[in-house]
Amino acid sequence: MKKILVTGVNGQLGSELNLLSKNYSSYEWIFADRTKITLDDLELLSSQLNAIKPNIIFNCGAYTAVDKAESEKELAFKINNSAVELIAKFSKENDIKLIHISTDYVFDGTSSIALKEEADTNPINVYGESKLAGEKACLKDNPDSIIIRTSWVYSKFGNNFVKTMQRLMHERDSINVVNDQIGSPTYAADLAKAMMDIVEFPHWIPGIYNYSNEGEISWYDFALSIKELGNYECNVGGIPSSSYPTPAKRPEFSLLDKKKIKKTYNLEVPNYKESLKKFFG
Known part of the structure; x- marks a missing residue:
């Protein structure tokens, strides 16, 4: 029985994979919180991976506090870069299939068209820098990895x-x-379902892939959809980013082009509104 290790089990994606795992009983699932997989202690991490001996790793664990990362750069890079490098090397040496989760924040937000996987990266905050460094380490140390860039995750x-x-x-x-x-x-x-579809696909095709729901919207548009589906009476107004300053800059445009993952793995990607309805359902 193949063993799937999921890091970051208490995060949104890790929690969804935990829920989904009940439909995939042909695998042995190891859901690792910070006590089982310690991403900020590399010596401990190495021994933990050796003890688990997985066949597949879903690396969902990350430092994701975008604003806090501006003042905790060393910790962000340790978790999002150094730990990823170690996991990638371990995967390569032990012939383990690795899916590593990355972010739209590797882009600077100056594009006006949906971003393909090969678009120029140029992060504008520490979090994005640390995640891009992790991507590069992952592909350098294990070119057989799959990296999935995603955006605006909710659960x-x-x-x-x-x-x-x-x-x-x-x-x-x-x-x-x-x-x-x-x-x-x-x-x-x-x-989470897309990741399992990839694992169960007849061919493992490494590289970087984009995945988010379909649709091109602003956070304001998203809020209006939430208001509509939740039947809230609250009045929602739109404001520019300049009226809501944050320690870390955000990309103004980070819409991901999903054609590659849809074509390569024969995936159907739902529209954001359909998925939001499922969330409210």
């Missing part, structure tokens, strides 16, 4: 934009949401 688990909007729309009469950052959300349950 019923953990903290995310959708749950924040639900809370605020319940508590307040009006809220303002940024309307000049464009992309597409990713329902973590959809991404």
